[in-house]
Amino acid sequence: MNRMTEALAIQGLSYRRNQKQILKDVNLTLPTGQIVGLLGANGAGKTTLMRLIAGSAINFRGTIDVAGVTKAPQRKGQISFSAQMAGFNPNWRVGQVADVMTALFPDFRTADFLQLAQLLDLDQKQRIKRLSKGNQRKLQLAVTLSRRAALYLLDEPFDGIDVMTRKAMLSSILRWTPEQATLVISDHHVSDIDQLLDQVVVIKDQTVVAQEAADTIRAKGQSIEAYFESFYGGEQHD
Amino acid sequence: MTSMSKVFWQMTKERVRQVTQLIEIDLGVIAVLVIMRLLGRISTDDVLGFSTLFGLITVMVGFIAQAQSQEQVWVQNRWRLVPIADWKLYCASTLSNLATSVYLWAVIAAITTVEVLVSGNKGNWSNTGFTMVASVLVLVLVMLLLLWTLISLEHMLITMITDFLPGMQEKWLRCVIIFASILVSLKLVDWFFSGLGWLIKVTGITGASLNSSMTIDGAGLTMHGTVLADLWLSTGVFAAAVLLLGALNCFLLSRWVETKQTPTAV
Known part of the structure; x- marks a missing residue:
């Protein structure tokens, strides 16, 4: 495959923590301009894989290439990860978040953030700690999508939020993800995201066990959820 | 970037x-x-x-x-x-x-x-002298830097060790690791200063410092001998420690220290 069309190329990625193997020999290539569902049961390693790609977790074996870049500092400039707000002062107001992001990330677009915040009904004057869980997730999404990155990583963005908020977030994702960018969403509630997906990647037993185009799955008359569950053979994955 | x-x-x-x-x-x-x-x-x-x-x-x-x-x-x-x-x-x-x-x-x-x-x-500051005050301030600032560097070294060592060892729920085991890593980093600092002391002795940098002294009396603070030179030497020693341990911290940071996973959005 032409490297210019790859948003992400992972080769032989293995990761251990606390003497426990979390990911083993992961190989994964994602093209540009796709929305990819990263599916797996709780504890399968979805978040860890995202942390490794983003640069939050560093002590790994193998290579991670994002838009042709492998070195961590440059790679971080190509990725917008939904967990990048971890550590923000909870006393800050929503508007201040934009100021801080503008100061630290050259690719952050304040105008985009303001529009997204308005679309998601976020009050600029509200303090972060006063936001409900759903609104905190919306803020996370607005911050993540306001960066101009090659790869967006959304780690369980709909965890614990209501149907209306989920719908608003889904439409924002579709509208605001740049065409050439690739967006990876991890979730274990597949029905939340199945309509969005161009590709599906399944993680099981510490590695990627399947990667399939969503249309191919649908063409076989199978739902994304059923496809995912087929790897777990009726196991409880929730 | x-x-x-x-x-x-x-x-x-x-x-x-x-x-x-x-x-x-x-x-x-x-x-x-x-x-x-x-x-x-x-x-x-x-x-x-x-x-x-x-x-x-x-x-x-x-x-x-x-x-x-x-x-x-x-x-x-x-x-x-x-x-x-x-x-x-x-x-x-x-x-x-x-x-x-x-x-x-x-x-x-x-x-x-x-x-x-x-x-x-x-x-009563008349005799204290600007150079002396400035020298002490610089020394104190460098000492502060050294303290922050040591705290970071401690934190990074503990993070590295706890991420490496099997998952521990027992608090006492964590305490043992913290205690052990404090001992290790103190030993590192001890080695550094012993080495530097040896180097100073060999090169004879402070031969004149035996005659140095400082008095504080009604006339303020007065320097005798090579107090100022010794102050700057100490500052240099601490600054070297800051640079050396800082380099070690940068290495640990880039190779071992990972971010915390937070269950909440921010």
């Missing part, structure tokens, strides 16, 4: 805001002391004594707050995901702490000077 100066300014802005809150508390305490003086409950000397004490407490709390801010940088996504090399992030944070300390000290010193002048007490 984000420049080091941008990270430095953002960190400094946040830390200055934090220590400004401490200064506001200090000013509040001084206001209460002045009111008590006006009511005749305490003497002018009491006001000066207590306010100096609270000034020192403010500086100490500021030091701890800055150490905490620095340690959070190493394990929070909001800093570690900024597209900047780890060594630049480390330098930006350390320099930011230094700048914030200078700001805090300058304000506390200004408050104390105003108090002294208002009270009519002229103090």
Whole structure:
């Protein structure tokens, strides 16, 4: 495959923590301009894989290439990860978040953030700690999508939020993800995201066990959820 | 890529805001002391004594707050995901702490000077000498840097060890690791200073320092012999330790220290 069309190329990625193997020999290539569902049961390693790609977790074996870049500092400039707000002062107001992001990330677009915040009904004057869980997730999404990155990583963005908020977030994702960018969403509630997906990647037993185009799955008359569950053979994955 | 100066300014802005809150508390305490003086409950000397004490407490709390801010940088996504090399992030944070300390000290010193002048007490600084004061201040700043560097080294060693060893729920085992890593880092520092002491002895840099002394009397602080030279030598030794241990910290940061996973959105 032409490297210019790859948003992400992972080769032989293995990761251990606390003497426990979390990911083993992961190989994964994602093209540009796709929305990819990263599916797996709780504890399968979805978040860890995202942390490794983003640069939050560093002590790994193998290579991670994002838009042709492998070195961590440059790679971080190509990725917008939904967990990048971890550590923000909870006393800050929503508007201040934009100021801080503008100061630290050259690719952050304040105008985009303001529009997204308005679309998601976020009050600029509200303090972060006063936001409900759903609104905190919306803020996370607005911050993540306001960066101009090659790869967006959304780690369980709909965890614990209501149907209306989920719908608003889904439409924002579709509208605001740049065409050439690739967006990876991890979730274990597949029905939340199945309509969005161009590709599906399944993680099981510490590695990627399947990667399939969503249309191919649908063409076989199978739902994304059923496809995912087929790897777990009726196991409880929730 | 984000420049080091941008990270430095953002960190400094946040830390200055934090220590400004401490200064506001200090000013509040001084206001209460002045009111008590006006009511005749305490003497002018009491006001000066207590306010100096609270000034020192403010500086100490500021030091701890800055150490905490620095340690959070190493394990929070909001800093570690900024597209900047780890060594630049480390330098930006350390320099930011230094700048914030200078700001805090300058304000506390200004408050104390105003108090002294208002009270009519002229103090006795005439013989102290600007060079001496400046030298001591630089030494203290470098010592602060060394303390922050040691705290970071400790934190990074503990993070590295706890991430490496099997998952531990037992608190006592964690305590043992913390204790052991403190011993290891103290030993590292001991080796460093022993090595440096040996080097100084071999090269005979401080041959004249045996004659140096310092007296504080009615005429103020007076230097004898090579006190100033010794001060600068000590500063150099501490600065070398800061650079060496700082390089070790940068290595640990880029190879071993990962961010914390937070269950909440922010």
